[in-house]
Amino acid sequence: MQAQAAALSAVALDHATVAFGLAGQSVYTAVEKATLGVADGEFVAIVGPTGCGKSTLLNVAAGLLKPASGAVRIFDAPLTGLNHQAGYLFQADALFPWKTALDNVALGLEIQGVARAEALERAQAWLTSVGLASFGNRYPHMMSGGQRKRVGMAQVLIRNPRILLMDEPFGPLDAQTRQIMGNLLLELWSRDRKAVLFVTHDLEEAIALADRVVIMSAGPASRIIGDWKVPLPRPRDIFEVRLQPEFHALHREIWTVLKDEVMKGYAQSAGTGGGI
Ligand SMILES: Nc1ncnc2c1ncn2[C@@H]1O[C@H](COP(=O)(O)OP(=O)(O)OP(=O)(O)O)[C@@H](O)[C@H]1O
Ligand SMILES: [Mg+2]
Numbered sequence: 001m002q003a004q005a006a007a008l009s010a011v012a013l014d015h016a017t018v019a020f021g022l023a024g025q026s027v028y029t030a031v032e033k034a035t036l037g038v039a040d041g042e043f044v045a046i047v048g049p050t051g052c053g054k055s056t057l058l059n060v061a062a063g064l065l066k067p068a069s070g071a072v073r074i075f076d077a078p079l080t081g082l083n084h085q086a087g088y089l090f091q092a093d094a095l096f097p098w099k100t101a102l103d104n105v106a107l108g109l110e111i112q113g114v115a116r117a118e119a120l121e122r123a124q125a126w127l128t129s130v131g132l133a134s135f136g137n138r139y140p141h142m143m144s145g146g147q148r149k150r151v152g153m154a155q156v157l158i159r160n161p162r163i164l165l166m167d168e169p170f171g172p173l174d175a176q177t178r179q180i181m182g183n184l185l186l187e188l189w190s191r192d193r194k195a196v197l198f199v200t201h202d203l204e205e206a207i208a209l210a211d212r213v214v215i216m217s218a219g220p221a222s223r224i225i226g227d228w229k230v231p232l233p234r235p236r237d238i239f240e241v242r243l244q245p246e247f248h249a250l251h252r253e254i255w256t257v258l259k260d261e262v263m264k265g266y267a268q269s270a271g272t273g274g275g276i
Contacts, residue, residue, distance in 0.1 A: 008040040009076060010085075010163050010195030011061050016070035018056050030056045032221040033070065036214060040075075040162070041193035045206035047258065048216030049265025054199040057216075058165045061197055062088050075162070087161030091168040093148050094155070095140045101127060101151045102136035108159045126154035130184065146177040150184070157188060164189075166198045170205070178202075182209055182238045190235060203258060207250055208238040215257055218264035226257050 018031040031053040038044045046054050059065040060072055063083040072079040074086075095104045106123035110116060127136055130150040140148055149169065156164065170178040182205060189196060200206050206213045207230055215226035228250065232241055241247055 009037050009073065010040045010042070011036070011038040011197060012071075012073040012076075013037075013057070013060065013067075014071040014073070016057075016060055016067040016072060018053065018060060018065060019068045029068075029221045030219055031060075031216075032223055034216075034222075034224050036224055038163075038195045038197055040195050042212065043189065043196040043198065043210045044212045044214060045198045045200060045210035046214050046216060047200060047203050047206045047254075048222065049218045049258075049262045050201070051265055051269050052216045052219045052222040052261070054216060055167050058088075058167050058197060058199055061163075062086055062165050083163070085161060086163040086165050087156035087159055089152055089156050089164065089166045089169045091171045093140065093152060095148060095151055097140050100137050100139055101132060101143065104140070104151055105154045105158055108155055112159065122158060123154070126158045127151070129157075129188065130154045146173055146181060149173065149181055153181075153185070153188070162194060164194050164196045164198075166196065168199055168201065171201070178205065179238055185209065186234075186236060186238065203251060203254060204242060205238075207232075207247060207254070208236065208241050213250075213254060215254060215261070218261045218268060220268075225261070226254065228254055 013034050013036045015033045015035055016031065017029065017033055019027045019029045022028050034057060036057070046057065048054050056065060060067055061083060063079050063081055074083055099107065102120060102123050105126050106116070106119040109119040109122060124136060127133055130153055132147060132150050135143065135147065143151070170181045173181060186209060198209060210230055213228045213230060214224055216222045217225045230250065231246055232244065
């Protein structure tokens with residue numbers, strides 16, 4: 001069940017424990033002793049019940065949160081401060097509403113000091129890559145949720161991060177659009193295979209996209225309780241891959257572990273299980 005260690009490690013969490021201070025003197029331990037590696041070029045999905053600490057783990061990998069104990073290494077160097085090798089795609093849109101799609105995508109380069117003309121040219125190429133060649137002059141409110149996600153993806157990828165951190169990026173989209181976005185992500189990822197840490201509630205999405213699926217237990221003090229390699233060949237079409245017997249077998253195997261945690265997670269968020 002344990003996936004083998006890979007050559008070059010892009011993200012390595014070593015016994016990372018994350019705790020939050022609450023009102024009064026109390027401390028809430030969200031994640032306990034998480035040990036997780038993502039190899040360079042590897043696509044790892046994290047699945048777990050609501051409130052278990054998935055976003056917390058991504059924030060640790062992004063350098064936005066410092067673990068109370070344990071270590072974080074990025075490409076074999078200790079992470080101090082923000083992880084500048086990573087691009088972060090959030091669940092919520094992070095586009096500036098007063099900027100056009102083209103300007104939103106170009107912004108990432110302009111911040112890095114790239115001249116505006118070149119930034120715009122490269123932004124247009126990225127809009128084309130995500131299927132929005134003719135949408136450059138639209139503002140975010142003039143696009144659908146799926147189109148805004150495409151712009152968000154272009155905005156992150158144009159900076160060419162070596163690591164992609166994705167927190168339920170397709171969460172608000174309908175099922176069909178999620179699948180289309182999943183295929184687009186796989187197509188873009190296969191060009192240069194960045195290391196990806198992808199958080200989702202959706203076990204099917206995780207198996208269809210990832211090389212490995214990691215499961216977290218319900219909190220508090222959530223732990224990583226499973227790590228499966230996905231034996232499905234690439235390139236994958238995520239519509240097709242769901243029809244394969246290996247997909248169903250793996251889904252069944254992981255779901256037997258995940259199901260109990262999901263029930264505990266719901267009980268806790270409803271206030272019947274002792275969590276917050
Ligand atoms: N700043 C904070 N202060 C106190 N507790 C927090 C803070 N941020 C998160 N938590 C708690 O830590 C736990 C993990 O939160 P996190 O956002 O990582 O969960 P998640 O797995 O991403 O959930 P979801 O699937 O609903 O997005 C939750 O119980 C949450 O209430
Ligand atoms: Mg979350």
